[in-house]
Amino acid sequence: GAGVSQSPSNKVTEKGKDVELRCDPISGHTALYWYRQRLGQGLEFLIYFQGNSAPDKSGLPSDRFSAERTGESVSTLTIQRTQQEDSAVYLCASSLAAGAYEQYFGPGTRLTVT
Amino acid sequence: AQRVTQPEKLLSVFKGAPVELKCNYSYSGSPELFWYVQYSRQRLQLLLRHISRESIKGFTADLNKGETSFHLKKPFAQEEDSAMYYCALNSGGSNYKLTFGKGTLLTVNP
Numbered sequence: 732g733a734g735v736s737q738s739p740s741n742k743v744t745e746k747g748k749d750v751e752l753r754c755d756p757i758s759g760h761t762a763l764y765w766y767r768q769r770l771g772q773g774l775e776f777l778i779y780f781q782g783n784s785a786p787d788k789s790g791l792p793s794d795r796f797s798a799e800r801t802g803e804s805v806s807t808l809t810i811q812r813t814q815q816e817d818s819a820v821y822l823c824a825s826s827l828a829a830g831a832y833e834q835y836f837g838p839g840t841r842l843t844v845t
Numbered sequence: 846a847q848r849v850t851q852p853e854k855l856l857s858v859f860k861g862a863p864v865e866l867k868c869n870y871s872y873s874g875s876p877e878l879f880w881y882v883q884y885s886r887q888r889l890q891l892l893l894r895h896i897s898r899e900s901i902k903g904f905t906a907d908l909n910k911g912e913t914s915f916h917l918k919k920p921f922a923q924e925e926d927s928a929m930y931y932c933a934l935n936s937g938g939s940n941y942k943l944t945f946g947k948g949t950l951l952t953v954n955p
Contacts, residue, residue, distance in 0.1 A: 734888070764942065773849070773931065773947040774889075787941070822889065829941040836889040 733757070735837035737823050743843045744813055752808040752840045756825030763806050764834060765798060766822040774822060780806060781829045813844045847872040849934050851946035858922050859954050866917040866949045868906075868932030877935040878908055878915040879943065884928045892917075892930070902926070922953045 736755045744750050756763045765777040776790045780800040791797070795813075800806040810817055820841050824834040848871040858864050870876060880892040893901045895908040895915060906917045915932060929950050933943040 762941070766945075771947070773851075774933075774943070774945040776942040776944065779941045781941070790942070830935075833891045833894075834943065838888050 735823055735825050735835050737821075737837040737840050739840060740838065741841045741843075743845060746815060746844055747812055749809065749811045750813055750842065752810075752821050752823075752842070754806045754808070754823030754825075754837060756804065756806070756823070757835055758804075760825035760827055760835070761803060762826045762829040762832070763800060764824045764826075765806070765808050766824065767792075767819045768822060768839075769819045777808070779829060810842075813842075815844050818842055818844045847876070847934055847936055847944045849932050849944050849946035851930075851932055851949050853949045854947070855950050855952070857952045857954060860924055861921050864919050864922040864926070864951065864953070866930050866932075866951065868915045868917065868946060870913050870915065870932075870934050872913075872934060872936060874936060875910075878906070879933040879935070880904070880906055880915075880917050881931045881933055881945075882928050883931070889931070922951075924953045924955055927951055927953045 738753045763780040766774040768774050778788050778798050782803050783800050795811045798808045820839040822839045823837045826832040826834045850869045852867050878895045881889050882892040883889045904919045906915050908915050929948050931948045932946040
């Protein structure tokens with residue numbers, strides 16, 4: 732079956748604009764995760780969903796970041812008033828359930844804020 | 846707080862040589878450790894996890910709680926092993942997130 736997909740694959744935006752990043756998890760996976768990878772850095776956890784709820788949002792860098800998930804499927808990560816430090820690859824992953832299950836990663840969205 | 850350290854950003858070996866990618870972690874409980882790999886132009890994928898105690902593509906990793914390490918080893922490196930390798934930690938139970946190291950870029954030369 733299809734793996735995790737993300738769109739767009741690349742996004743260039745001007746500082747101050749809002750962006751929406753989309754993630755389609757593997758069908759049947761109830762857990763969904765968002766990570767950020769800045770250049771030369773490891774993956775930084777942002778938020779996870781179990782079903783449609785996000786029990787822990789503490790990884791979100793600021794209140795400009797928000798995420799939602801609907802229908803236990805698609806998730807969108809929204810960044811408002813983008814800043815240059817938001818430039819990174821944003822990765823989405825899904826797993827059968829939250830916990831120590833294998834996480835399957837999408838190809839990522841490369842965000843560049845000019 | 847949990848932390849994963851991969852001390853080597855770059856590692857270069859010749860084909861057929863042994864390879865060891867180092868990973869140390871900081872966590873007071875009983876963690877679950879993983880190695881993820883990203884080949885060129887491919888997505889990040891799970892290589893192995895310590896609880897399964899498997900050998901995948903000739904790679905093994907042993908969790909050493911005394912040294913808080915989870916080094917990845919392979920006795921004879923192959924060119925196709927060239928990739929970015931990330932060590933990751935899950936604090937176990939119903940914990941939901943992985944804490945990743947910064948990664949080691951392995952290059953296997955012919």
